[in-house]
Amino acid sequence: MSLHLYDTASRTVRPFEPLRPGVVTLYNCGATVQWFPHIGHLRGAGIVYDVLRRWLVHSGYEVVHVRNVTDIDDKILNKAAEAGRPWWEWATTHERAFSDAYDTLGCLRPSIEPRATGHIPQIIGMIAELIEAGKAYAAAGDVYFAVRSDDEYGFLSGQRLDEMQQGESEGAGKKDAADFTMWKAAKPGEPSWDSPWGPGRPGWHIECSAMARNYLGRAFDIHGGGLDLIFPHHENEAAQSHGVGDPFANFWMHSHWVTMAGEKMSKSLGNVLSVPAITEHTRPVALRYYLISVHYRSSIEFSRKALDDAAKAFAGVEGFLHRVADRVGAVGTAELPAPFVEAMDDDLGVPRALAVVHDRVRVGNAALASGDHAAAAAEAAVIRSMLAVLGLDPFVAPWVDAGSDDSLHAATDRLIAQLLADRAAARAAKDFATADAIRKTLAQAGFAIEDTVDGPVWSVNPE
Secondary structure, eight states, rough: OEEEEEETTEEEEEEEOBBBTTTTEEEOOOOOOOOOHHHHIIIIIIIIIHHHHHHHHHHHOEEEEEEEBBOOOOHHHHHHHHHHHHHHHHHHHHHHHHHHHHHHTOOOOOOOBBGGGGGGHEEEEEEEEHTTSSEEEEEEEEEOOGGOOOOOTTTOOOOOOOOOOSSSSSOTSSSTTTTTEEEOOOOOSOOBBBOOTEEEEEEEHHHHHHHHHHHHHEEEEEEEEEEIIIIIHHHHHHHHHHHHHHOOOEEEEOOOOOTTTTTOOOOOTOOOOOOHHHHTOOOOOHHHHHHHOOOOSSSSEHHHHHHHHHHHHHHHHHHHHHHHHHHSSSHHHHHHHHHHHHHHBBBHHHHHHHHHHHHHHHHHHHHHHHHHHHHHHHHHHHHHHHHHTOOTTTTTTTTTTTTOHHHHHHHHHHHHHHHHHHHHHHHHTTTTHHHHHHHHHHHTTEEEEEEEETEEEEOHHHH
């Protein structure tokens, strides 16, 4: 089975073939940098498309990945004004917070991360094309897209013209309530740029149409984003690009929300969970595992218990790999097993792929328990290769050095080795009270002891 992806536009899972052999062009909507990111942002704008990109690269494609930054927007201007800070400083501060969070969760850097304010000429040029084509009109310094000029409007979201709400205030010159703003006339105290229609700034939707064309061309392979962007943002992007004759995206991908108490996670609901807050008690690699463990088209109902369960599940996988490395040496890589490949090719079926990982861990643990180091090493190589595709390989950056100190580990190993030797001596002398006391002392300190055919081995208890 070749890669199949769910396409929001056709509402089907269909075979994926890039427009240009060997190269995949991917655009996903990034952050509107009005505030600090929460894990819902990071799933919808980062991790899902990071896994997609890794799988495409593994499948032999070169990937050109564009993830934009919306750095000019009503919300940014309003929040900056409330805080008494310059809008550009406010946007930059929160853009950096997003970048830090992407890095913390092991997301690859995109090929380019363009800002809306860096593409004003391209935006103005596209608006001018739409006016010339009769798809847009200027009024009192604003420019609107004429929605009824697009016979296919609603193809992506299923919205009906007589029922839709664009979610923006009505302008004095707007001809139809369904129309949306592409250029906003300057207001006192707000940043503005010169244009043929007077000073102003771009609307939200036009920036992505212009930047996608600038970096990926008039037609590209995949457009992604969170489920909440289907309407109006992505519907309007498509309308603008189709309005100037651009085929635009061949596939539309949308990831579902992270929710709390059934509500979409958002700042306005007061249920925001930031990456720094969560990583005070959960390792970033475990948080990444948690966020990809549910299929991207399904919502995640966040709870601390579910997060802790996911952390323990990943610790079990990671612990097996480290036990093999301790007994056999460096863990290599191997060809991916067919069930894993089939799962990933079936619309990025990460939950099924992780089930394959855990099945192989069980086989590997059985091999270790029987003393079959060669079989355990072979399983470890397969498991490591699967984790690498998911951005979870514990032997490479950013995870290999996360919270580790080689000298401290060596000193701890020597101390525990002596305690284990004392425990073994006590057991040999049938002094089981002393042996049990040593085990209890280690457990209280956070160490788990496993008695194996190769002797006792220790690890940090994931609890």
